[in-house]
Amino acid sequence: KAGVTQTPRYLIKTRGQQVTLSCSPISGHRSVSWYQQTPGQGLQFLFEYFSETQRNKGNFPGRFSGRQFSNSRSEMNVSTLELGDSALYLCASSPRTSGGFTDTQYFGPGTRLTVL
Amino acid sequence: GIQVEQSPPDLILQEGANSTLRCNFSDSVNNLQWFHQNPWGQLINLFYIPSGTKQNGRLSATTVATERYSLLYISSSQTTDSGVYFCAVGNTGNQFYFGTGTSLTVIP
Numbered sequence: 001k002a003g004v005t006q007t008p009r010y011l012i013k014t015r016g017q018q019v020t021l022s023c024s025p026i027s028g029h030r031s032v033s034w035y036q037q038t039p040g041q042g043l044q045f046l047f048e049y050f051s052e053t054q055r056n057k058g059n060f061p062g063r064f065s066g067r068q069f070s071n072s073r074s075e076m077n078v079s080t081l082e083l084g085d086s087a088l089y090l091c092a093s094s095p096r097t098s099g100g101f102t103d104t105q106y107f108g109p110g111t112r113l114t115v116l
Numbered sequence: 117g118i119q120v121e122q123s124p125p126d127l128i129l130q131e132g133a134n135s136t137l138r139c140n141f142s143d144s145v146n147n148l149q150w151f152h153q154n155p156w157g158q159l160i161n162l163f164y165i166p167s168g169t170k171q172n173g174r175l176s177a178t179t180v181a182t183e184r185y186s187l188l189y190i191s192s193s194q195t196t197d198s199g200v201y202f203c204a205v206g207n208t209g210n211q212f213y214f215g216t217g218t219s220l221t222v223i224p
Contacts, residue, residue: 033210037157043202043214056211088157094210105149105210107159 001027004093004108012114018079021111025072025093031055032074033105034066037088046089049074078113086115118143122203122215129193129222137188137218139203147206148179150188152199153217159202162188193222 005024013019025032033056034046045058049068066076072093078085088110094103119142129135139148150162163170163177165186170177174193179186190197200219204212 031210033212035212035214042216043204043212045211045213048210050209056209058211090157090159092159092210092212103147103210104161104164105204105212106161107151109156109158112157 004091004106006089006091006108006111008111009109010112010114012116013081014116015081015083017081018077019081019113020075020077021089021091021113023074023076023091023093023108025074025091026106029093029095029106030072031094031103032068032072033092033094034074034076035090035092036060037090037110038084038086043090046076081115083115086113088112118145118205118207118213120203120205120213120215122201122218124218125216126219127221129220131193131195131222131224133193133222134189134191135193135220137190137201137203137220139186139188139205139215141184141186141203141205141213143207144184145181145205145207147204147210147212148186149204149212150177150186151202151204152197153202154199162201190220193220195222195224198222 033048048056068074091108092105151159167181200217
């Protein structure tokens with residue numbers, strides 16, 4: 001099976017712009033989660049989507065949003081970019097059954113966003 | 117949220133040496149994974165181990181859920197083992213809490 005893919009891999013934006021990142025999960029996986037990694041804050045959970053519904057949300061401002069499509073692909077959007085949004089954004093997919101039990105998560109290669 | 121502490125923060129080993137990385141967590145969990153982050157940033161799965169012991173080649177891991185800690189053992193270390201090792205835990209859905217990692221450098 002192909003792994004989790006993320007596009008684009010690198011992105012440079014300026015303050016005030018918006019950006020959309022894409023994640024394609026492993027075939028058959030229905031849960032997609034997003035994480036932000038920065039040198040200062042480490043790895044932090046953004047949100048999780050399952051069957052096109054947001055299931056969990058981390059402590060991030062409303063400028064960070066996401067969605068999931070019927071084929072389980074997910075996008076996250078950051079509006080009004082700030083310098084502090086420069087980070088590696090990682091996407092993870094897991095099978096996650098409807099019973100809600102946790103599963104092994106598989107991470108993609110990430111999108112490295114630089115805000116100038 | 118769950119607090120996750122990893123130790124040591126940095127580790128330098130001679131090739132061939134053994135090491136033990138520790139992960140302590142502040143609450144009961146039903147999901148625990150160990151990852152190795154490669155130089156390009158990708159998190160590589162090592163173990164899914166919410167409890168018990170597992171082994172995979174030179175790596176093994178043990179989680180004692182009742183005492184809220186997990187250990188990752190690396191035996192006969194190689195230069196390719198260098199990188200950052202993360203412990204991640206969760207108890208609600210697929211929301212992970214990550215530790216700050218152990219940066220391992222293996223010198224030839």
